[in-house]
Amino acid sequence: MITPQPGILKITPYKSGGFIADEAKIHALASNENLLGPSPKVLDAFENASKRIKFYPDQAIERLKNEIAITHDLDPKRIIVGNGSEEILQLFGRAYAGPGDEVLMTKNCFPTFHIIANAVGATPVFAPEHHLTTDIDALLNYVTDETRILFLANPNNPTGTYIPKNEVKRLCDNLPQNVLLVLDSAYSEYVTKYDYSDGRELVDDYPNVVMTRTFSKIYALAGLRLGWGYCSKEVTNLIERLRLPFNVNAIAQEVGITALQDREFINKSRAHNTRWLAWFNQQMTELGLNAHDTITNFALIEFPQAKAAIEAHKLLLKNHILTRPLMGDLHNCLRITIGTENNMRHVVNTLKSTLLQRC
Numbered sequence: 001m002i003t004p005q006p007g008i009l010k011i012t013p014y015k016s017g018g019f020i021a022d023e024a025k026i027h028a029l030a031s032n033e034n035l036l037g038p039s040p041k042v043l044d045a046f047e048n049a050s051k052r053i054k055f056y057p058d059q060a061i062e063r064l065k066n067e068i069a070i071t072h073d074l075d076p077k078r079i080i081v082g083n084g085s086e087e088i089l090q091l092f093g094r095a096y097a098g099p100g101d102e103v104l105m106t107k108n109c110f111p112t113f114h115i116i117a118n119a120v121g122a123t124p125v126f127a128p129e130h131h132l133t134t135d136i137d138a139l140l141n142y143v144t145d146e147t148r149i150l151f152l153a154n155p156n157n158p159t160g161t162y163i164p165k166n167e168v169k170r171l172c173d174n175l176p177q178n179v180l181l182v183l184d185s186a187y188s189e190y191v192t193k194y195d196y197s198d199g200r201e202l203v204d205d206y207p208n209v210v211m212t213r214t215f216s217k218i219y220a221l222a223g224l225r226l227g228w229g230y231c232s233k234e235v236t237n238l239i240e241r242l243r244l245p246f247n248v249n250a251i252a253q254e255v256g257i258t259a260l261q262d263r264e265f266i267n268k269s270r271a272h273n274t275r276w277l278a279w280f281n282q283q284m285t286e287l288g289l290n291a292h293d294t295i296t297n298f299a300l301i302e303f304p305q306a307k308a309a310i311e312a313h314k315l316l317l318k319n320h321i322l323t324r325p326l327m328g329d330l331h332n333c334l335r336i337t338i339g340t341e342n343n344m345r346h347v348v349n350t351l352k353s354t355l356l357q358r359c
């Protein structure tokens with residue numbers, strides 16, 4: 001009898017927001033991609049890089065690491081690059097947790113966190129949130145002698161909320177040094193709050209703190225699979241042993257460099273998001289729906305009951321708009337990516353016309 005490793009059968013396979021085969025036929029608002037991109041410069045870089053794919057990629061990922069270091073003013077020797085940031089999250093799981101261990105996360109967290117905990121045979125533990133926002137004291141209360149990793153997305157997906165840098169620092173100050181704190185800052189480029197930090201300074205100050213970032217969100221490269229992490233020398237050393245050879249493909253390595261250099265595209269995308277998120281939330285409020293206060297590239301819209309959220313999801317789908325229904329505490333909500341002006345106006349007009357028909 002072949003027997004799987006413990007934990008694997010506890011995983012519910014991840015269901016994505018939906019595969020987009022033809023962008024012209026659907027308003028793709030389910031997976032928090034940046035619908036403004038990729039930028040023309042990045043598409044040129046993609047074409048150039050594709051001419052060299054008969055060769056293996058650079059195993060050291062040197063040029064991309066250097067570009068990340070220059071862009072973010074970091075030490076290139078402490079940067080890890082992965083096939084999406086999820087690969088790096090998984091590497092942390094494999095490096096530091098196993099059977100008998102606990103992996104801590106918030107109740108409405110990014111599902112990859114509990115998939116990883118189960119995959120390595122550890123127990124996922126969920127700490128309650130306060131008004132859908134990370135509660136540091138609750139997290140600290142849930143730390144036990146078995147806790148090995150704390151995964152924290154800041155801002156969080158799917159709640160879209162964040163905690164300020166002084167709160168994250170308080171968490172670091174009170175967390176036992178033998179617990180790895182993984183700060184997943186996938187949405188950090190969208191945040192415009194003065195009291196927010198992606199956590200890089202904490203990585204420098206606390207050896208048990210690491211940070212991950214992605215090219216899948218504001219850089220508009222979700223399909224390319226590229227992400228990176230920033231860690232202490234010791235953690236980097238360990239992950240470099242564990243990551244498989246050539247884990248980052250040659251096209252991603254080249255395109256990532258151009259994407260980092262195209263600051264104009266990033267600034268334009270952030271400004272667009274800030275404007276249309278506010279507009280969209282205002283429109284939803286005027287329709288009598290509860291638009292949660294998100295600071296990411298998605299809105300979290302609450303309907304009076306789960307049934308109404310599902311109905312809205314179906315109605316939008318009929319009108320070629322794909323949104324994301326949620327589960328658990330958020331079963332009466334839809335998560336809706338902030339897309340182009342056209343995308344957002346189409347959602348609003350569709351919802352408005354149905355509500356008018358009902359009156």
Ligand SMILES: Cc1ncc(COP(=O)(O)O)c(C=O)c1O
Nearest residue numbers: 084085086153157186214216227
């Ligand atoms: C919190 C969070 N982290 C990471 C990711 C995925 O990152 P990647 O595409 O780099 O694997 C997502 C994507 O939705 C996310 O919401």
